[in-house]
Amino acid sequence: MKLNHINLYSQDTEADRVMFEQYFGLRTLVVRGSTMAVLQDNDGLVLIVNHFDNKLEGFDYPRQFDILHIGFIQKSREDVDALHQRLSTDGWEVQAPRNAHGAWTFYFQAKGGYFIEVTTLTPVRPEEAYQENL
Incomplete structure (x- = not known):
């Protein structure tokens, strides 16, 4: 799929x-x-x-649907930093990049109201990996 x-x-x-x-x-x-x-x-x-x-009528959005976000994976920390710099230079309000969940990441709010995350790949720890119950 x-x-x-x-x-x-x-x-x-x-x-x-x-x-x-x-x-x-x-x-x-x-x-x-x-x-x-x-x-x-x-x-x-x-x-x-x-x-x-x-279309909003009759649809039950969460009260704070601004916490919803989409994410874009970058190949390296340097790529995250470069995109952060471009956005900042162009006047976007962006969080400072930081380590989160083992990845280098930052968020910013789109003009449309939702959030965008820019991040390196987040490693999955063995204890977090999905294990299907057999």
Whole structure:
């Protein structure tokens, strides 16, 4: 099975579309005014950012859905630092990179309201590895 798309509610679809292109290398497939942008990465994953207020009715989002985030893996600590520097230079409010769970990482909030994590690969400790009960 392969994950093929992610759909995020965004308060600013255009700003988020530009950010995903500029910093994460996604390309835009479709833009529908200020309500939706559909982007894709080099592996075929589709990312949709939408601002469909009418879709919020009847859907029970967590009270603090700003804690939800998506993550982008970088190859090295230097790559994390370089992206952090680019974002900072361009005026984004980004946390300072730090060690967390064995990875080098930072978070920032997209214009759409959700959070993005930029990190190196997080190692899984043997005691944390999933073991199917047989």
